[in-house]
Amino acid sequence: MTTENTPVTPKILREETIIDVERVSFWYGGRAALKDVTMAIDRQVITAFIGPSGCGKTTLLRLINRMNDLVPQVRMTGTIRMNGVDIYGPDTDVTRLRRRVGMVFQQPNPFPKSIYENVAYGPRIHGVKSGVFLDEIVERCLRRAFLWEEVQEQLEESALGLSLGQQQRLCIARAIAVEPEVLLMDEPCSSLDPVATSRIEELMLDLKDDYTIVIVTHNMQQAARVSEYTGFMLKGELVEMGVTDAMFTTPRDRRTEDYITGRAG
Amino acid sequence: MTDRTRHRRMDRRRLLDLLVGRLAALGGVVLILTILSVFAVILWVVYPLLLSPAEYRWGVSGPDGIDAGYRILPLIFGTLKGAVYALLFAVPVSVLAALYASQFLPRAMKERLKPAVEIMAAVPSVVLGFIGGVWLAPYLASHVFALFLAPVFISGVVTAVFLIRHHAPVSFRAFNPPGREIWLLMVAVLAGGWLALECGTWLETAWLRAGYETWFEESLGLTYAQRNAIVVGMVMGLAVTPVIFTISEDALSAVPRSFLEGSMSLGATRWQTALRIVLPAAGTGILAAVLLGFSRAIGETMIVLFISGNVPVMDWSAFSGFRALSASVALDLPNAARDDTLYRVLFFAAFLLLVSTFAINIVAELVRRRLRRRYA
Amino acid sequence: MGSKWSKDDALIWLSGGALVLGFLMVAGLILVIVVHGLGRFWPQELTRYVMHDGRVVLGHETSRASVRTTGSTGERSRAYRLRVRTGDRRLYPQEYIWLEESGVAGRDAPREAVVVEQVRGGDLFGYLDSFEDDGVVVARGYDAVWAHYRERYPELERLRRQQALSIVLTSTDGRRHAVSLASVQRIYAPNTMTAWTSVRHYVGSAWSYLWAPPRDENRLGGVYPAIFGTAAMVILMSVVVMPFGVLAAFYLREYGRPGPFLNAVRIAVNSLAGVPSIVFGVFGLGFFVYFLGGTLDRLFFPADLPEPTFGRGGILWCSLTLALLTLPVVIVAVEEGLAGVPRELREASHALGATRFETLWRVVVPVVLPSILTGLILSVARAAGTVAPLMITGVVAFSAELPVDGAWPFVHLEREFMHLGFHIFDTGFRPDGGEAFLPMSYTSTLLLLAIVVSLNAAAIGLRSRLRRRYSVAAA
Numbered sequence A: 001m002t003t004e005n006t007p008v009t010p011k012i013l014r015e016e017t018i019i020d021v022e023r024v025s026f027w028y029g030g031r032a033a034l035k036d037v038t039m040a041i042d043r044q045v046i047t048a049f050i051g052p053s054g055c056g057k058t059t060l061l062r063l064i065n066r067m068n069d070l071v072p073q074v075r076m077t078g079t080i081r082m083n084g085v086d087i088y089g090p091d092t093d094v095t096r097l098r099r100r101v102g103m104v105f106q107q108p109n110p111f112p113k114s115i116y117e118n119v120a121y122g123p124r125i126h127g128v129k130s131g132v133f134l135d136e137i138v139e140r141c142l143r144r145a146f147l148w149e150e151v152q153e154q155l156e157e158s159a160l161g162l163s164l165g166q167q168q169r170l171c172i173a174r175a176i177a178v179e180p181e182v183l184l185m186d187e188p189c190s191s192l193d194p195v196a197t198s199r200i201e202e203l204m205l206d207l208k209d210d211y212t213i214v215i216v217t218h219n220m221q222q223a224a225r226v227s228e229y230t231g232f233m234l235k236g237e238l239v240e241m242g243v244t245d246a247m248f249t250t251p252r253d254r255r256t257e258d259y260i261t262g263r264a265g
Numbered sequence B: 001m002t003d004r005t006r007h008r009r010m011d012r013r014r015l016l017d018l019l020v021g022r023l024a025a026l027g028g029v030v031l032i033l034t035i036l037s038v039f040a041v042i043l044w045v046v047y048p049l050l051l052s053p054a055e056y057r058w059g060v061s062g063p064d065g066i067d068a069g070y071r072i073l074p075l076i077f078g079t080l081k082g083a084v085y086a087l088l089f090a091v092p093v094s095v096l097a098a099l100y101a102s103q104f105l106p107r108a109m110k111e112r113l114k115p116a117v118e119i120m121a122a123v124p125s126v127v128l129g130f131i132g133g134v135w136l137a138p139y140l141a142s143h144v145f146a147l148f149l150a151p152v153f154i155s156g157v158v159t160a161v162f163l164i165r166h167h168a169p170v171s172f173r174a175f176n177p178p179g180r181e182i183w184l185l186m187v188a189v190l191a192g193g194w195l196a197l198e199c200g201t202w203l204e205t206a207w208l209r210a211g212y213e214t215w216f217e218e219s220l221g222l223t224y225a226q227r228n229a230i231v232v233g234m235v236m237g238l239a240v241t242p243v244i245f246t247i248s249e250d251a252l253s254a255v256p257r258s259f260l261e262g263s264m265s266l267g268a269t270r271w272q273t274a275l276r277i278v279l280p281a282a283g284t285g286i287l288a289a290v291l292l293g294f295s296r297a298i299g300e301t302m303i304v305l306f307i308s309g310n311v312p313v314m315d316w317s318a319f320s321g322f323r324a325l326s327a328s329v330a331l332d333l334p335n336a337a338r339d340d341t342l343y344r345v346l347f348f349a350a351f352l353l354l355v356s357t358f359a360i361n362i363v364a365e366l367v368r369r370r371l372r373r374r375y376a
Numbered sequence C: 001m002g003s004k005w006s007k008d009d010a011l012i013w014l015s016g017g018a019l020v021l022g023f024l025m026v027a028g029l030i031l032v033i034v035v036h037g038l039g040r041f042w043p044q045e046l047t048r049y050v051m052h053d054g055r056v057v058l059g060h061e062t063s064r065a066s067v068r069t070t071g072s073t074g075e076r077s078r079a080y081r082l083r084v085r086t087g088d089r090r091l092y093p094q095e096y097i098w099l100e101e102s103g104v105a106g107r108d109a110p111r112e113a114v115v116v117e118q119v120r121g122g123d124l125f126g127y128l129d130s131f132e133d134d135g136v137v138v139a140r141g142y143d144a145v146w147a148h149y150r151e152r153y154p155e156l157e158r159l160r161r162q163q164a165l166s167i168v169l170t171s172t173d174g175r176r177h178a179v180s181l182a183s184v185q186r187i188y189a190p191n192t193m194t195a196w197t198s199v200r201h202y203v204g205s206a207w208s209y210l211w212a213p214p215r216d217e218n219r220l221g222g223v224y225p226a227i228f229g230t231a232a233m234v235i236l237m238s239v240v241v242m243p244f245g246v247l248a249a250f251y252l253r254e255y256g257r258p259g260p261f262l263n264a265v266r267i268a269v270n271s272l273a274g275v276p277s278i279v280f281g282v283f284g285l286g287f288f289v290y291f292l293g294g295t296l297d298r299l300f301f302p303a304d305l306p307e308p309t310f311g312r313g314g315i316l317w318c319s320l321t322l323a324l325l326t327l328p329v330v331i332v333a334v335e336e337g338l339a340g341v342p343r344e345l346r347e348a349s350h351a352l353g354a355t356r357f358e359t360l361w362r363v364v365v366p367v368v369l370p371s372i373l374t375g376l377i378l379s380v381a382r383a384a385g386t387v388a389p390l391m392i393t394g395v396v397a398f399s400a401e402l403p404v405d406g407a408w409p410f411v412h413l414e415r416e417f418m419h420l421g422f423h424i425f426d427t428g429f430r431p432d433g434g435e436a437f438l439p440m441s442y443t444s445t446l447l448l449l450a451i452v453v454s455l456n457a458a459a460i461g462l463r464s465r466l467r468r469r470y471s472v473a474a475a
């Protein structure tokens, strides 16, 4: 184990912390994907994670809403708490947790249903039956995702007919339709062109007033543009985490500096 | 090697290549001709019948040379009845099983399941028909109550075992660890079946004065034929289950993981995801599977021959038998004189089977191809 | 996980129940076949039932049925009746009788009770009375007769021809019945048998089941002609279907120009696989038997007309019909094999200047050979289990002649033949009096099932080994 010489100091639970991760390690089969990660994520700000491919960003994100429960033969140690409650504890209902912690994936993955049904899906499974109410939710979320204008005429058409950028915004609308507290976004712009990307960034900035957003990105400019806090990961370790501006101007760790300045692959 | 011999060898090689190419093409042509000739030959025999008045075919009145009772409409009815009862049994069982196998069964188990299902599909229909007609039909005839209790009891016991397992202390998991649920399920289903048998027998003794046959007659106005549609449904259902299961399972497994994750990330349970996302996404594939099952059921001969009783009655009652097109062909064609009207009528029966199954198979194949392209 | 559970988890569990249910039902039916089929050769103890009314019955119980009765005071109760096999009708009026269980005063298993298996006719249950030579008693009493029989047993075949020797049995009601040694297949006393002699008896019976011709309208004896007929037909079919199927598959994958036409052909082949077997039988009758056969008769056997030679059902026509039926099986298997041949392999060969045929012959064929074998096994399994089309193209319940024998021209393609699957139908589907045939059909069902399942298992094993090899090669 690479705890190295610096003993990890658990963060003091602050008022603004919504999620705190304490000494989490994670293995796929026998292979370690996360090593002793400790950090905290604050309420209603955007936190970004950067790092080279394969360093464990997605893994970390998926641990926060327990999507990794679906993967066979994995092992985790450490604790992750949301609002102070252990989310891997015996009293946690996974589906309730996922409802509170939404996720947007790297590849847009709308269901093969109509646009309307995509957004209405979440509220429906959580028990909303009234048509009027659903209509209202669908419109609100699509507006929120800046998609309403483009699709209001074709709500009953298949979501698979939308462009990739539209699909990704639909996925965001779908995610916020269940009114989560936290929105996890795993490289949401990786398959999009610059125009669509900037639309999503705008959207994120707009959403952060109501949601806590955690974003994984390969694009350092994007992290710099949208996030308040940034974490840098390398080979399963969280090397450094701090205020975004400070991190990009005066990184504390050599490895961060190398990565930011493009000296390490 | 001189230039000339090299040339000659080259020519021989090219000739051989050409020859084999032609041979393969010939194989292809013969293949196509064969398929066409199946249609042509049967049509050739049926053709004169098609020219004669329609009554002959549908058998509203019996023409000369045909036993007055030989009418094709009851046979079509019987074929459909058998297929419907088979599907009533097979569709719920196989689609649910496919859903379970594709979404909830551990991978290692699934790998072991597949060859078993393949073997199940290979059991000859004469074997199923024999055991259904000779053993199952009389057995069920003396356990009618158990037959009705079984669905309730089996699902009841399975649910009960589920609850026990859920509330049992953690040490229970050493006995039946996650991933090995299927063994416990087996015990539960067996226990449910056994309980249904016991209770059925007890009920019959305690409640009925005479045998159930009389009770059926008196209370329900039904006659219970030992070889009836329920038994056919069960046995033929078992015969088409592997077909429907395999194709549905393929379709369900082909649903991309990203749909699953999208749904789960919204807080849907695994069952909600399976039911609302996976099942609709694989809907056309399952439709193709059911169509193929239906086509298999209409053409099935030995099972209906053994179990349906081969009586040309036309009612939908689950407790009466029927007579199917396929079984009639098998039973009567050996006794039909060549080019006789009966001979032609039976060819017409075969023609109906040929056209309907061929069409259904084409539709199912096209559906499957489209599906494969979509998720490829 | 926790102590919480939701309706959803229960539903998942129930859907698992559906999987298990389908599985257990098939397994249950197969188990019934196995138990009945295997149990048949075990020597069954002969029981003597002494009834309250003084009647004495010798036989063995085949089943026990419950009957509801309503007593005189209206109370309901359950009584049982025994189905007892009393042996061949030559000794007792009925082979199977019902006995009220309440009417049985006592039962025992007399050691002297014997079973006489007859060459023609069923088994006789009775007591040994005497051994007679031309009406003269040579031995009397169980032990003496038994000893005499055992002494003579080795030369039974020869003695059969001497009509004079006979064994006299007494029935339970004291009647005497002489059985000529000529018609004795075997005599045994099941109630005196030890485990070891029972096993020997079992193996002997199973052996003669496999290798002896049928007796008494397929009710007894063996199924050798049916096994032989099935095998001969399947071999004949393979000879036709394999080259044709392989060629067709090569056309579809290698030589045909990919396009809508080829696609249509492929769809047609797949749909052909879904056409019911009985339809192929009808085609076979119309085309092979009446058209081809009729033409052959007119050309080569005009002297025999109107008695048809090839113009009626026969093994050749059955084989051709099944060849058509299994054609898609072969094509699909070989095509799968061809699809699995790595493209680089072909390209490497072409790059070396090989022609298409050379590439095919030296590179592709060796790789797909196991797939061809798989196709062969699967088509054989399918053909062995298919009965319906044969019923109208030339299979018979009983035939004294084999399709291959020592008489010129040795292979008789026009002959009708016996088939294991049809044997099951013939013995299992009897409107009345079928009970006596059931032991036979259970055994034949088990045999057919074993053949088909092991063939399929072989194909599955072969294919999974193939797939593993490809995946290793691809990795």
Ligand SMILES: Nc1ncnc2c1ncn2[C@@H]1O[C@H](COP(=O)(O)OP(=O)(O)OP(=O)(O)O)[C@@H](O)[C@H]1O
Pocket (backbone or CB within 6 Å): A028, A029, A032, A033, A051, A052, A053, A054, A055, A056, A057, A058, A059, A060, A071
């Ligand atoms: N389902 C899985 N099974 C086994 N190993 C996995 C699985 N998912 C990820 N890994 C491994 O875990 C490590 C971290 O993967 P992760 O997807 O978290 O990286 P990432 O930082 O998101 O990379 P990228 O930027 O390419 O998305 C990698 O080495 C990867 O190979």
Ligand SMILES: [Mg+2]
Pocket (backbone or CB within 6 Å): A057, A058, A059, A186
């Ligand atoms: Mg990632």
